[in-house]
Amino acid sequence: xxxxxxxxxxxxxxxxxxxxxxxxxxxxxxxxxxxxxxxxxxxxxxxxxxxxxxxxxxxxxxxxxxxxxxxxxxxxxxxxxxxxxxxxxxxxxxxxxxxxxxxxxxxxxxxxxxxxxxxxxxxxxxxxxxxxxxxxxxxxxxxxxxxxxxxxxxxxxxxxxxxxxxxxxxxxxxxxxxxxxxxxxxxxxxxxxxxxxxxxxxxxxxxxxxxxxxxxxxxxxxxxxxxxxxxxxxxxxxxxxxxxxxxxxxxxxxxxxxxxxxxxxxxxxxxxxxxxxxxxxxxxxxxxxxxxxxxxxxxxxxxxxxxxxxxxxxxxxxxxxxxxxxxxxxxxxxxxxxxxxxxxxxxx
Amino acid sequence: xxxxxxxxxxxxxxxxxxxxxxxxxxxxxxxxxxxxxxxxxxxxxxxxxxxxxxxxxxxxxxxxxxxxxxxxxxxxxxxxxxxxxxxxxxxxxxxxxxxxxxxxxxxxxxxxxxxxxxxxxxxxxxxxxxxxxxxxxxxxxxxxxxxxxxxxxxxxxxxxxxxxxxxxxxxxxxxxxxxxxxx
Numbered sequence: 001x002x003x004x005x006x007x008x009x010x011x012x013x014x015x016x017x018x019x020x021x022x023x024x025x026x027x028x029x030x031x032x033x034x035x036x037x038x039x040x041x042x043x044x045x046x047x048x049x050x051x052x053x054x055x056x057x058x059x060x061x062x063x064x065x066x067x068x069x070x071x072x073x074x075x076x077x078x079x080x081x082x083x084x085x086x087x088x089x090x091x092x093x094x095x096x097x098x099x100x101x102x103x104x105x106x107x108x109x110x111x112x113x114x115x116x117x118x119x120x121x122x123x124x125x126x127x128x129x130x131x132x133x134x135x136x137x138x139x140x141x142x143x144x145x146x147x148x149x150x151x152x153x154x155x156x157x158x159x160x161x162x163x164x165x166x167x168x169x170x171x172x173x174x175x176x177x178x179x180x181x182x183x184x185x186x187x188x189x190x191x192x193x194x195x196x197x198x199x200x201x202x203x204x205x206x207x208x209x210x211x212x213x214x215x216x217x218x219x220x221x222x223x224x225x226x227x228x229x230x231x232x233x234x235x236x237x238x239x240x241x242x243x244x245x246x247x248x249x250x251x252x253x254x255x256x257x258x259x260x261x262x263x264x265x266x267x268x269x270x271x272x273x274x275x276x277x278x279x280x281x282x283x284x285x286x287x288x289x290x291x292x293x294x295x296x297x298x299x300x301x302x303x304x305x306x307x308x309x310x311x312x313x314x315x316x317x318x319x320x321x322x323x324x325x326x327x328x329x330x331x332x333x334x335x336x337x338x339x340x341x342x343x344x345x346x347x348x
Numbered sequence: 349x350x351x352x353x354x355x356x357x358x359x360x361x362x363x364x365x366x367x368x369x370x371x372x373x374x375x376x377x378x379x380x381x382x383x384x385x386x387x388x389x390x391x392x393x394x395x396x397x398x399x400x401x402x403x404x405x406x407x408x409x410x411x412x413x414x415x416x417x418x419x420x421x422x423x424x425x426x427x428x429x430x431x432x433x434x435x436x437x438x439x440x441x442x443x444x445x446x447x448x449x450x451x452x453x454x455x456x457x458x459x460x461x462x463x464x465x466x467x468x469x470x471x472x473x474x475x476x477x478x479x480x481x482x483x484x485x486x487x488x489x490x491x492x493x494x495x496x497x498x499x500x501x502x503x504x505x506x507x508x509x510x511x512x513x514x515x516x517x518x519x520x521x522x523x524x525x526x527x528x529x530x531x
Contacts, residue, residue: 042379311366311369
């Protein structure tokens with residue numbers, strides 16, 4: 001009975017997280033097109049449904065119907081495996097993301113009381129897990145580019161691998177300052193440590209506000225998810241579509257889903273690590289449910305992704321590498337050093 | 349490098365400026381025209397498809413002189429002229445064919461017409477899957493004229509003789525049919 005109850009809890013939570021994430025991914029494409037349109041004095045999708053609200057469904061349906069093409073000379077197994085290898089890490093990263101506080105106990109017939117908590121699992125190495133998965137996602141891109149038997153795909157995949165490795169360092173190390181202050185790698189514990197007003201959020205908290213780390217994390221996250229202005233792996237003017245040039249139909253959709261799921265994931269991590277997760281900015285706003293604050297902060301980050309995309313042109317490849325190695329990494333290292341010194345004196 | 353330039357570089361001054369501009373445009377009204385739902389406002393003198401006109405008593409203006417055929421730079425128009433049955437002095441266009449697929453909408457035919465029997469309308473939605481529907485005969489051209497110019501010019505009275513050019517001046521003296529007002 002106990003085991004069945006646990007199974008129900010785990011499967012139920014996973015189901016809720018999966019459905020929510022996939023719905024968000026679908027409507028994130030819509031939101032992106034709308035925001036980009038508005039910023040360029042256009043309207044975005046308007047035809048399918050009221051103000052184009054059914055556009056993601058139409059797009060999904062279209063991608064289902066499309067012919068599934070495997071190019072001749074492609075390595076069939078790896079070619080089919082790569083989109084899955086790209087999508088799965090992006091989705092299972094959400095296992096450690098807590099989106100609220102408290103718990104919900106529901107009495108079920110035959111099974112007994114089951115207690116749902118607002119995360120799938122509370123890994124004590126949550127951040128490490130997410131960073132490791134984002135590296136695994138790069139394999140999907142690289143293998144997909146290699147297996148397509150196309151020079152554009154190969155170049156896109158190689159660029160992506162180089163870019164992800166360069167910015168993975170900055171991404172991981174920009175989180176280290178917070179780890180020093182929180183003393184834990186568990187995302188649940190980090191979020192819980194930031195309760196009680198925005199001056200307790202690690203972006204603004206004493207002894208050393210991690211606001212610089214937040215900005216650096218944002219830049220590295222944009223590069224990590226291959227978004228503009230760091231979308232060198234899929235630079236249209238040079239590489240057609242980069243690593244998914246040869247992909248069509250559902251396999252293409254998998255890469256697409258992975259990109260947007262990664263965007264949501266890095267936004268969730270930024271929210272939890274730097275902006276207090278589900279906590280309200282002021283104590284008197286605590287009556288608003290935590291999930292709303294959490295989503296609000298995540299949406300601010302996602303809007304930032306679109307905003308930057310609408311503003312900045314694509315970087316040149318050497319600029320990308322120079323910026324990654326000569327600006328980002330020295331800055332995050334300096335941040336770690338200053339934070340650890342400040343934390344040392346703060347604790348004594 | 350001056351201090352302000354250095355600060356500008358450190359805080360991504362140029363990028364922040366650009367972000368501000370795009371954010372401002374977020375709230376500006378879009379200039380998109382939702383075409384099939386809202387039609388564009390066409391200027392006066394817009395040259396859409398050509399049409400044949402009638403007098404207020406329903407008779408055709410065209411006298412079958414085929415000057416439009418001569419004026420046409422792309423051989424769109426074919427006129428076959430004939431005498432009106434019972435009135436040998438009056439000629440009319442027995443057949444008048446118009447090939448929209450070749451028309452360049454220059455309006456030279458309208459300028460060439462001595463009796464103002466032709467006019468360019470503001471119709472432009474003539475896309476078709478079947479090219480044959482774009483090969484118009486006289487009845488179709490007259491129908492286009494009827495639905496675009498409901499106000500017809502008055503037919504000048506016949507004075508018993510066509511000596512001199514009184515007929516042409518009388519036709520030209522009539523007000524050019526007003527374009528049907530679009531709501």
